[in-house]
Amino acid sequence: MKPTVHDIARSAGVSLATVDRVLNGRPGVRHVTRERVEQAISSLGYVRDVAAANLAKGRTYSFVFVLPNYDNSFMIGIRDEVHAAISRSGAERTQIRIVEVPPFDAAALADALNHIVPDRPDGVAFVAVEGLEVHAAVAGLKDAGIAVVTLVSDLPGSERDHFAGIDNHAAGRTAANLLGRFTGGRDGRIAVIAGSMLVRDHRERLEGFLAVMGESFARLDVLPVMEARDNPALTAEVVSAALGRYPDIIGLYSLGAGNRGMLHALREVAREARPVVVAHELTATTRAALSHDLIDAVLNQDAGHEVRSAIRVLKGKVEGLSVIAAQERIRIDIFLKDNMP
Amino acid sequence: MKPTVHDIARSAGVSLATVDRVLNGRPGVRHVTRERVEQAISSLGYVRDVAAANLAKGRTYSFVFVLPNYDNSFMIGIRDEVHAAISRSGAERTQIRIVEVPPFDAAALADALNHIVPDRPDGVAFVAVEGLEVHAAVAGLKDAGIAVVTLVSDLPGSERDHFAGIDNHAAGRTAANLLGRFTGGRDGRIAVIAGSMLVRDHRERLEGFLAVMGESFARLDVLPVMEARDNPALTAEVVSAALGRYPDIIGLYSLGAGNRGMLHALREVAREARPVVVAHELTATTRAALSHDLIDAVLNQDAGHEVRSAIRVLKGKVEGLSVIAAQERIRIDIFLKDNMP
DNA sequence: CAGTTTCTGAGGTACGTAAATCAGAAAATC
DNA sequence: GATTTTCTGATTTACGTACCTCAGAAACTG
Structure with missing residues (x-):
């Protein structure tokens, strides 16, 4: 069965202590001996029993x-x-x-x-x-x-x-792909709401998002990103303002953690006028919004x-x-x- | 630190052997003693060290x-x-x-x-x-x-x-949702290709798919499911025939393992006339098809x-x-x- | 060649648990 | 009250590894 240190000692013709020295990189082993032991280890296919080792340690x-x-x-x-x-x-x-x-x-x-x-x-x-x-x-x-x-x-x-x-760049690309397809051939504007461009995750998501938007969905006009520091009240305000100003917003990408605020703003829009929404992180909030068709897709990291x-x-x-x-x-x-x- | 069997023995005022009998459900312990030991176990919060136990066993x-x-x-x-x-x-x-x-x-x-x-x-x-x-x-x-x-x-x-x-019913629902949205408001027919309705997975996927199609995408007309026993040649033939007969097929759901055959048939269709395709399982085949836009989404179980x-x-x-x-x-x-x- | 240093072997204890044996105590049976 | 049965405790060995000590061998140093 599974070889143990004893088997190695026997096979290499050395004592258990020497095997131990080799295995744990302790000094006091001549070069040739060390090689003989290592040879035995690999030829017997020895793998240290981590459980036993931890127990001993x-x-x-x-x-x-x-x-x-x-x-x-x-x-x-x-x-x-x-x-x-x-x-x-x-x-x-x-x-x-x-x-x-x-x-x-x-x-x-x-x-x-x-x-x-x-x-x-x-x-x-x-x-x-x-x-x-x-x-x-x-x-x-x-x-x-x-x-x-x-x-x-x-x-x-x-x-x-x-x-x-996760690869946040890929996440942004995925969001763009989903949003582009979910808007189904219609022309219009896309709003992006973020926490802060100082945070790497958010920046990378945006980069990926814009890349795919440019490559594959030129018919969609992406508005400058709105930063609301993931603050619910501020997010609600900013999103509301954008939706009011541009009635042709047909897609919304929330790449930060400001979903509560964003949803608040969305609820004030008539059902049939609501944009397609892609958000991040499956939480109680986004989960509820998904089932009520307020959010269309959620990207999540587990x-x-x-x-x-x-x-x-x-x-x-x-x-x-x-x-x-x-x-x-x-x-x-x-x-x-x-x-x- | 972490209590051991010794601690329990001491705390319960019994020997190690008795603790062992209680822990491993062996006979030979009076009822009152057993209770005392169990009391000690729970009050000390003892958890058996599985690694040590396996080593011993x-x-x-x-x-x-x-x-x-x-x-x-x-x-x-x-x-x-x-x-x-x-x-x-x-x-x-x-x-x-x-x-x-x-x-x-x-x-x-x-x-x-x-x-x-x-x-x-x-x-x-x-x-x-x-x-x-x-x-x-x-x-x-x-x-x-x-x-x-x-x-x-x-x-x-x-x-x-x-x-x-996975929950195959939910997988079918998800496929329908994706396909419905990806077809973007257009009317048309949806083709479904399966391996065999005798297999539970395939049946459940179809059920879920049809349910969501009926609930949310009444504008889409789902054709009767085609069964091709996941056979590449047969699948290619069946899909080709369907695409030829119904030029208004705008979506295709491949819920079985016949992706190679399906892709073969798809390649013969002009790029702009190709339907939206959702398939199952990320393999070398579907992966390549995804990157070449032959398949639009793949549902996968890891x-x-x-x-x-x-x-x-x-x-x-x-x-x-x-x-x-x-x-x-x-x-x-x-x-x-x-x-x- | 004596002394020192470096290497190696032998042996032990420990980790936390399982499982076995043996002996003694308590309880039940005759 | 003697015997059997059932319970309980004490003790030991084992699992595979880590790590320690001690002794002796081999290799160097001067």
């Missing part, structure tokens, strides 16, 4: 999740999922801590990350905000040998090990999947294991009212 | 996957995923065996399931075909204490523990997710553990050319 992985204390439904969902993971953590030999930081604040985020280093956790997951200080903080974490994963929002060019989130994936990847990094790539790719879910989960 | 889970030797891309994908799981199984204390059966053959499937019982595996996953003998076979497996999961195609009303697959989910659920059943419901729900993925993974 008594190791519990310690991870820190740095999350913005931003109270939109999606971020609340992320926090809930982390808490769910924490409640399961007993059985999974993981200890997870949440650190909250103010949203959209690179300095505060970098500060929080820097403060984590002395605790020497095994891994850190955080929602990235762009900024040189954040890049530096990531480098600091990596220098301390801490695994780093970005969550929801990425930090390309940094030393992070992995990004657990918060549970993202959080679980981040944890799996962190564990994998710590153990030096490979991950199942397909399992860790976060999909851009499209929900119509008929395929809501 | 030396247990390896043995599962059997019963799959049709049906060579469409999707089933090949399922088999590949099972093989991938097998190759990982060393590290996961699982031993997985594949049994192949002829497709759409209830008697052969039941026979295969019955033959598995004497091997006494811990769990069985199979692609269901309807039939009384299959229900009986499932009952036989359950009587033998074997966990049973249906994969891709369900067997409602049977004693199976879980279904790892084979990898289904297989991994089936294994997780089987393990959970054997261990008497609960599963993360959200993680085990197989989504109906919608892929446009922009959000293909």
